Amino acid sequence: MFDLTGARALISGSSRGIGLAIATRMAEAGARVTISSRKSDACQAAADAINQAHGDGLAIPIPADISVRADLENLVETANSAWGGIDLLICNAASNPHYGPLAGITDEQFRKVFENNVLSTHWLISLVAPGMRARRDGAITIISSIGGLTGSAAIGAYNISKAADMQLARNLAVEFGKDNVRVNCIAPGLVRTAFSRALWTNPDVLGGYEAKTPLGRIGEADEIAGTAIFLSARAGSFVTGQTIVVDGGVTIAGVTGA
Numbered sequence: 280m281f282d283l284t285g286a287r288a289l290i291s292g293s294s295r296g297i298g299l300a301i302a303t304r305m306a307e308a309g310a311r312v313t314i315s316s317r318k319s320d321a322c323q324a325a326a327d328a329i330n331q332a333h334g335d336g337l338a339i340p341i342p343a344d345i346s347v348r349a350d351l352e353n354l355v356e357t358a359n360s361a362w363g364g365i366d367l368l369i370c371n372a373a374s375n376p377h378y379g380p381l382a383g384i385t386d387e388q389f390r391k392v393f394e395n396n397v398l399s400t401h402w403l404i405s406l407v408a409p410g411m412r413a414r415r416d417g418a419i420t421i422i423s424s425i426g427g428l429t430g431s432a433a434i435g436a437y438n439i440s441k442a443a444d445m446q447l448a449r450n451l452a453v454e455f456g457k458d459n460v461r462v463n464c465i466a467p468g469l470v471r472t473a474f475s476r477a478l479w480t481n482p483d484v485l486g487g488y489e490a491k492t493p494l495g496r497i498g499e500a501d502e503i504a505g506t507a508i509f510l511s512a513r514a515g516s517f518v519t520g521q522t523i524v525v526d527g528g529v530t531i532a533g534v535t536g537a
């Protein structure tokens with residue numbers, strides 16, 4: 280049910296963090312994976328590590344900045360030429376250039392959040408989905424956030440963009456369903472990566488989060504990978520348009536965490 284042998288996967292933002300964990304576990308499950316981020320040396324290093332651990336030729340690096348449409352066109356074209364198609368897409372790369380109340384965000388920062396977290400996801404899916412739909416087989420997973428389910432005085436624009444990702448998945452699930460292409464989101468809670476370093480290195484933030492979380496801790500990147508594999512594999516074949524929360528229970532806890 281969870282075997283990905285023969286599947287061709289493309290994971291944006293996969294040189295480190297959650298994207299790298301997903302790419303590594305997908306390769307372990309048998310998929311061929313395209314590693315992508317802005318830095319070609321980091322992509323090469325990630326692909327080398329996967330090839331060394333799980334078999335030569337399973338991973339290829341193709342650098343791309345998700346905010347540059349021409350980069351995404353090259354990414355998809357090169358991955359298609361290398362593998363002959365893309366069966367699984369993980370839209371993982373995202374940005375958050377503003378920390379603080381929405382009143383303090385500049386238009387440029389607001390646009391950046393939307394361009395990187397929503398518009399670029401739409402671009403990448405638009406480039407990959409036609410091949411999936413023509414083959415009548417494909418699974419697309421967007422890495423959203425529990426921020427898309429809750430309000431925040433600090434990361435408001437980011438949260439709006441992550442809520443938009445959930446709606447993007449619902450819309451596209453309806454559009455693509457007849458062609459057997461599924462679209463879902465994963466909404467992680469706080470995960471220990473470079474992206475969230477400012478939060479988990481702050482003892483007050485970390486302590487508050489741990490106290491409110493039923494599992495009593497933040498997540499590790501590898502703990503998001505299993506859900507990505509579930510949604511990509513035959514195990515998830517009747518799941519579409521959904522957002523799966525992977526957060527140690529923090530969104531279902533009461534105010535005190537008790």
Ligand SMILES: NC(=O)c1ccc[n+]([C@@H]2O[C@H](COP(=O)([O-])OP(=O)(O)OC[C@H]3O[C@@H](n4cnc5c(N)ncnc54)[C@H](OP(=O)(O)O)[C@@H]3O)[C@@H](O)[C@H]2O)c1
Binds near residue numbers: 316469
């Ligand atoms: N960590 C958390 O607590 C948390 C919680 C909920 C949701 N998320 C979501 O999880 C996803 C991954 O985050 P993460 O925590 O794994 O972050 P991370 O460790 O910082 O990794 C981000 C990855 O994306 C790449 N990237 C960044 N900007 C890019 C761009 N413009 N174009 C292409 N690649 C880009 C980075 O490589 P380069 O810098 O080389 O480009 C890196 O490979 C994001 O969508 C984030 O919103 C994270």
